[in-house]
Amino acid sequence: MSKRVLIVGGGVIGLCTAYYCALRGFTVTVLERNAGQRDGCSFGNAGMVVPSHFVPLAAPGAVALALKWMWNPASPFHLRPRWSWDLFSWCARFWRAANAEHIRRAAPLLRDLSLASRAGYDELAGALGSNFGLVKKGLLMLCKEPHTLEEEAKTAGRARALGIPAEVLDAKQTAARDPDVRMDVAGSVYFPLDCHLVPDRFLAGLEKRLHELGVQFIWNAPVVGWQRTEKSIVAACSSIGEHEADEFVLCGGVWSQNLTRELGLGLPLQAGKGYSLTLPRPRQLPQICAIFSEARVAATPMGGALRFGGTMEIAGLNEDINPARVRGIIAAVPKYYPDFRPEDFDGLEPWCGLRPCSPDGLPFIGRTAKFSNLSIAAGHAMMGMSLGPVSGRLMAEILSGEKPAWDISQLSPDRYS
Numbered sequence: 001m002s003k004r005v006l007i008v009g010g011g012v013i014g015l016c017t018a019y020y021c022a023l024r025g026f027t028v029t030v031l032e033r034n035a036g037q038r039d040g041c042s043f044g045n046a047g048m049v050v051p052s053h054f055v056p057l058a059a060p061g062a063v064a065l066a067l068k069w070m071w072n073p074a075s076p077f078h079l080r081p082r083w084s085w086d087l088f089s090w091c092a093r094f095w096r097a098a099n100a101e102h103i104r105r106a107a108p109l110l111r112d113l114s115l116a117s118r119a120g121y122d123e124l125a126g127a128l129g130s131n132f133g134l135v136k137k138g139l140l141m142l143c144k145e146p147h148t149l150e151e152e153a154k155t156a157g158r159a160r161a162l163g164i165p166a167e168v169l170d171a172k173q174t175a176a177r178d179p180d181v182r183m184d185v186a187g188s189v190y191f192p193l194d195c196h197l198v199p200d201r202f203l204a205g206l207e208k209r210l211h212e213l214g215v216q217f218i219w220n221a222p223v224v225g226w227q228r229t230e231k232s233i234v235a236a237c238s239s240i241g242e243h244e245a246d247e248f249v250l251c252g253g254v255w256s257q258n259l260t261r262e263l264g265l266g267l268p269l270q271a272g273k274g275y276s277l278t279l280p281r282p283r284q285l286p287q288i289c290a291i292f293s294e295a296r297v298a299a300t301p302m303g304g305a306l307r308f309g310g311t312m313e314i315a316g317l318n319e320d321i322n323p324a325r326v327r328g329i330i331a332a333v334p335k336y337y338p339d340f341r342p343e344d345f346d347g348l349e350p351w352c353g354l355r356p357c358s359p360d361g362l363p364f365i366g367r368t369a370k371f372s373n374l375s376i377a378a379g380h381a382m383m384g385m386s387l388g389p390v391s392g393r394l395m396a397e398i399l400s401g402e403k404p405a406w407d408i409s410q411l412s413p414d415r416y417s
């Protein structure tokens with residue numbers, strides 16, 4: 001009988017893990033607390049696959065920027081102060097990780113994983129037999145201010161040193177790169193290897209393929225605990241029963257932390273809430289996805305629609321919509337795309353999702369030392385879509401007993417235990 005793998009969580013990381021495990025002949029079950037018609041973090045995001053994002057969230061300057069933005073309700077970042085030991089220790093760990101040495105170690109790994117994931121999406125575009133809108137035309141990092149362009153140009157230099165192509169463009173060259181949208185910017189950095197896709201279409205196509213591969217889905221089954229021995233997991237206990245398996249993979253996004261507490265594993269995660277708004281018939285439709293550098297807003301064409309996403313709100317595990325943050329995103333759009341109007345967004349329902357953020361900005365991927373058959377793939381923060389296929393592939397390699405294709409010791413789920 002083939003190895004039975006039980007995956008907790010049906011977001012992009014859970015489904016990609018299920019896919020690569022099924023390809024290896026494992027008997028795979030996905031347990032998801034929500035119904036099949038779910039709408040979590042993996043569905044309404046900006047859909048960017050970004051080798052250009054080789055700098056993790058915990059980077060030098062991030063703490064100073066966060067403190068500056070914190071007091072402005074419409075800024076791209078907010079941390080709601082509250083008495084919480086988890087929050088306090090997460091912040092202290094973030095602060096400790098935000099240094100140049102961390103970036104030096106993490107950047108080459110993030111580059112390799114993003115490029116492998118990009119190749120993974122290429123393969124999946126063929127394998128799924130469904131069009132999930134993969135567009136490989138690059139990304140424009142748009143800068144309104146000359147000094148921001150100078151900063152982004154330095155990042156472009158670091159990208160090139162890592163072997164990631166990046167071109168610094170002035171305003172005219174930026175306009176020529178994407179003539180389908182009028183832009184009001186000082187210039188941009190163009191990352192030709194970045195690409196974008198339609199996340200919910202990708203997940204629908206992947207889910208369909210997983211059914212064909214014999215993967216079993218159990219919906220409306222929140223895992224609430226574990227049956228275990230001292231050294232291994234016997235079953236995941238959900239509201240509808242106990243689910244035995246040979247291997248357990250926790251892909252529960254930001255909620256993964258709750259599920260590891262009773263196991264005595266330290267998996268520090270904070271929810272980084274973000275919002276998106278999708279214009280079904282935008283005034284103009286760019287060809288290339290873009291990030292508004294100062295405003296930290298992403299703009300992604302998705303078929304004929306145009307999605308804007310942004311903000312990072314560390315405000316606990318809730319999915320309440322904060323109208324001031326949404327207004328901040330809307331206000332940024334005409335600053336960069338001057339033909340757009342705030343009224344274009346009237347009547348649109350904002351979407352929000354909780355990014356699973358680790359303190360050092362790197363995901364947790366690998367087996368836990370404490371339980372021989374428990375692995376974790378969570379904590380991808382702003383890069384879960386980007387790193388989905390490679391995370392799934394790595395998990396399948398690990399569960400097969402193979403040495404992962406890259407040295408992923410930096411991603412160990414035990415690094416805070």
Ligand SMILES: Cc1cc2nc3c(=O)[nH]c(=O)nc-3n(C[C@H](O)[C@H](O)[C@H](O)COP(=O)(O)OP(=O)(O)OC[C@H]3O[C@@H](n4cnc5c(N)ncnc54)[C@H](O)[C@@H]3O)c2cc1C
Nearest residue numbers: 009011013033042045046047048223253274383384385386
């Ligand atoms: C506004 C915004 C824009 C973004 N843009 C991008 C982008 O352009 N590119 C990019 O790479 N990333 C982007 N991201 C980040 C990306 O969306 C996340 O990193 C990714 O979705 C995380 O995937 P996940 O599978 O780990 O978590 P989730 O999508 O949260 O999935 C976890 C799943 O586990 C389930 N679950 C949790 N607890 C339990 C339980 N106890 N029992 C059973 N099931 C459980 C949940 O219901 C959920 O379905 C963006 C995020 C936001 C908010």
